[in-house]
Amino acid sequence: MLRVTQVTKKFGELTAVNNLSFEVAQGQVFGIAGPNGAGKSTVYNLITGLYDFEGSISFKDQDISGMPAHCIARLGIARTFQIPQTFPSLTVAKTVEVGSYFGSQAGFDRDHVEEVLTFVNLSDKKQVLTGSLNLLDKKMLMIGAALATRPEILMLDEPMAGSNSKEILRLMDLIRRINQDLGVTIILIEHFMKVLTELTQKLLIIETGTEICCGDPREVTSDPRVIECYLGDSHD
Ligand SMILES: Nc1ncnc2c1ncn2[C@@H]1O[C@H](COP(=O)(O)OP(=O)(O)OP(=O)(O)O)[C@@H](O)[C@H]1O
Ligand SMILES: [Mg+2]
Numbered sequence: 001m002l003r004v005t006q007v008t009k010k011f012g013e014l015t016a017v018n019n020l021s022f023e024v025a026q027g028q029v030f031g032i033a034g035p036n037g038a039g040k041s042t043v044y045n046l047i048t049g050l051y052d053f054e055g056s057i058s059f060k061d062q063d064i065s066g067m068p069a070h071c072i073a074r075l076g077i078a079r080t081f082q083i084p085q086t087f088p089s090l091t092v093a094k095t096v097e098v099g100s101y102f103g104s105q106a107g108f109d110r111d112h113v114e115e116v117l118t119f120v121n122l123s124d125k126k127q128v129l130t131g132s133l134n135l136l137d138k139k140m141l142m143i144g145a146a147l148a149t150r151p152e153i154l155m156l157d158e159p160m161a162g163s164n165s166k167e168i169l170r171l172m173d174l175i176r177r178i179n180q181d182l183g184v185t186i187i188l189i190e191h192f193m194k195v196l197t198e199l200t201q202k203l204l205i206i207e208t209g210t211e212i213c214c215g216d217p218r219e220v221t222s223d224p225r226v227i228e229c230y231l232g233d234s235h236d
Pocket of ligand 2 (some may be wrong): 042082
């Protein structure tokens with residue numbers, strides 16, 4: 001469904017993504033992990049059209065390399081950001097409406113906005129200003145705004161960061177429901193190996209922008225190269 005082929009991104013002297021290739025199949029939950037600064041978020045920025053790059057990226061056999069970000073979003077690729085981004089002066093409902101207005105080819109759909117608010121468990125906070133939400137609700141809202149665009153692929157950037165174990169379970173449940181109930185393909189950048197092995201069917205490990213290995217999450221996380229480069233003391 002999504003094919004990244006020999007993609008390289010340089011920021012001046014720094015090669016943030018180095019000749020990286022991978023493929024995400026329809027319906028899959030595909031994980032990406034690697035140490036801080038490995039280039040994970042940059043990969044998202046390339047897929048969603050924020051920067052130019054060398055190599056090619058295709059979505060459903062259409063080359064999307066070099067396409068503007070809003071066109072890529074309308075094709076059905078949505079993402080969330082590592083640090084939750086919301087408009088503090090907008091209400092929860094309006095924020096999801098923005099996704100519905102601008103994201104999807106189908107246009108604004110009030111019923112769908114309501115469905116999304118229920119799906120992310122925010123229907124009782126519809127009129128709350130996003131600036132006063134706690135971190136978990138902000139994350140839920142960011143995911144809700146992305147879902148309002150009716151994506152075929154949802155890319156989540158470290159959704160568990162800063163969450164306690166109870167919140168992690170809720171986010172894991174939400175991700176599972178998005179994948180299984182809504183049929184949305186998911187790419188998940190995550191540091192928590194347990195989350196990755198439980199949720200993903202395929203896992204890519206990168207370090208300094210380069211693939212270390214890619215495959216079955218349990219095999220990948222027990223690969224000595226991965227343990228050495230990444231897992232180390234966080235393995236437990
Ligand atoms: N816009 C930019 N300009 C210059 N350098 C950048 C830019 N974006 C990212 N980088 C650099 O590229 C490298 C990869 O960054 P990236 O944010 O993709 O890493 P990451 O794997 O997401 O890390 P983390 O786990 O900390 O989120 C880092 O060295 C970072 O400083
Ligand atoms: Mg990052």
